[in-house]
Amino acid sequence: MTIRKNITKRDFIKNAGLTTAAAATATVASPYVIRAQGAPIKWRMQTYAGSALGEHVIKPSIEAFNKAANGEMVIELYYADQLVPQGELFRSVQKGTIDAAQSDDDSAAAPVDVKIFAAYFPFASRYSLDVPALWEWWGLRKIWEEAYGEVEGVTWLSTGAWDPCNFGTTKPIKSVADLKGLRVYMFPTGGQFMQQFGVVPVALPYEDVEVAIQTGELDGVCWCGITEMYTVGWADVLKYYLTNNISGAWAGSYFVNTERWNALPPHLQELFKLSIDNSHYYRAHWYWWGEAHYRTTGGKLELTSIPDAEWQTVADAAVKFWDEAAKISPRCAKVVEILRNYNETMAKAGPPYRCA
Template sequence: MTTRRKFIKGAAVAAPAALATPALAQSTIIWRMQTYAGAALAAEVVVPAIETFNKIAGDRMQIELFFADQLVPTGELFQAMQRGTIDAVQSDDDSMASPTEVTVFGGYFPFGSRYSLDVPVLFNQYGLKEIWDDEYSKVGVKHISAGAWDPCHFATKDPINSLEDLKGKRVFTFPTAGRFLSQFGVVPVTLPWEDIEVAVQTGELDGIAWSGITEDYTVGWADVTDYFLTNNISGAWIGHFFANMERWNELPEDLQALLEVCMEQSHYYRQWWYWGGEANLRVNGTKMKLTSIPDEEWAQVENAAVKFWDEIAAESETKAKIVDIFRKYNADMQKAGRPYRYG
């Protein structure tokens, strides 16, 4: 395992993502961006957007894209961007250890959303964007945009048919999701992203609660896990694009606008790629057997999320404001009824 890990890491840092670039002029602005995603996943969630940006920007500006942990560990992404070691980042707040009031809400905030469309509505219509912009401006980072990824499900070696089956399971997950799930006996484990497949194979991990089924197939985790739990603790991962504030302010307005447009296109691409992929692989996938925890038992997890929200809200005024937004949004969706919420 150690040998394979060293090989994977060695191969990963050999070069940035292979993006086609034109002949560059001496005046070309060069940015380095690192994503939270490994190479296979990045090919879907960020490479197309950066390729498009580089093609349009031409010799005015080019972005060199690096995958998970290539330049710095994911947990150090924020610090590296703040210092200017990295110009831009694609990540959730939680994974990159953002020192802001919003960190706990990045990634998978338990039951904060049911569908991927909830995320852009929360940011653009319910006020989260303004809060994120303000929090990151305080620490010298530009929050460019937020978008939705996939829901959070368990992929495991052993079948999960009840909450009892979760007890003692060593699971790779996000910090906040792990904090929440630990009350049900889950043992959160933190490892470099590229190590996860090997860790499941060797028994270091019992499973993964880091994605939906689309990513399980895309990155190879479906090859080393046997079961997929259809219950999830969140309908969509909340991720973002960020930039060092000084680097951002140095850009001409049209390049800033181009970055924003390309990143919004990236968010849109994921809306249908994940939404269709999740359904398709549940129906047609052949690598993992689907299991479910009965609704009446899973309600214990949903009820625990309400208490978890209260716990987070008690930590600060800003967190309380954000929790209130999540509460209002979900109450509005429930009142709106079908197709926004069922039951």
């Protein structure tokens, strides 16, 4: 039999006070509230993109990372050529001049055989979803990890999709012949491919492109889709937009200095990976919205098209270009085989994957 002790009001208040004090002490000492000790880890990161484009392709994700890091780490973001020239970007990450980079492997001059497939490898994709599907489900992630595992000082983390690659020009293009002689700002591999049609690829610092178009040094760009042309101001100095593209999506990567990466605690590594995924997701819907929006309501660029039958000659030339790329190395041959199998599968699947 349990004997209940009568508790007076004074005893109740006294005991309640002791309990509250003990709980407060336990809360103060509780280990689950962790605050950053000392100065935060600081990284410098440079993107391939200029400031206007960077506002979309990376800034939101870095701001989210800095906020979520809660004082433990801060990433300082720099835009195209602000710290180092684009062509020296990869080497700068390798040397530790900067800690991380967002860029395609091609224009950053990554010392790997597979860099040719980054940015705009001609006719490798038709839609933005092709890129993550190829990397995450068709084996390209494993190949990229293998390739960059042979390079000291840099860790490759992820590849995602950007926009398609179309011509924006000061002269109308209505046939393949109209491409001849055009001086165009392009990525290295895309420019190499289009030279056979008379295009003259021109390399310039990103921020100089608009002025070069105004002065006539450039006849146009084949660097992006219509979303970027409007976002960065190129639509203000160009007149025409060719709806035929040489690739359905740019493939861009994230690189980090290996020593700095390994020095991060696991939770900050995971947080950075999540910020990359956040950036991939933002671009997916932003570009998908923008490509249709600016074609239909932009109002600054006149749309032109090359007939499908004639444009097929350019697509056929890409097949030969793929054959040459496969000769670079056994690894490149494997990538080309994957691209062929992937595109054959998409064609067999039919709409919406591929249309006749």
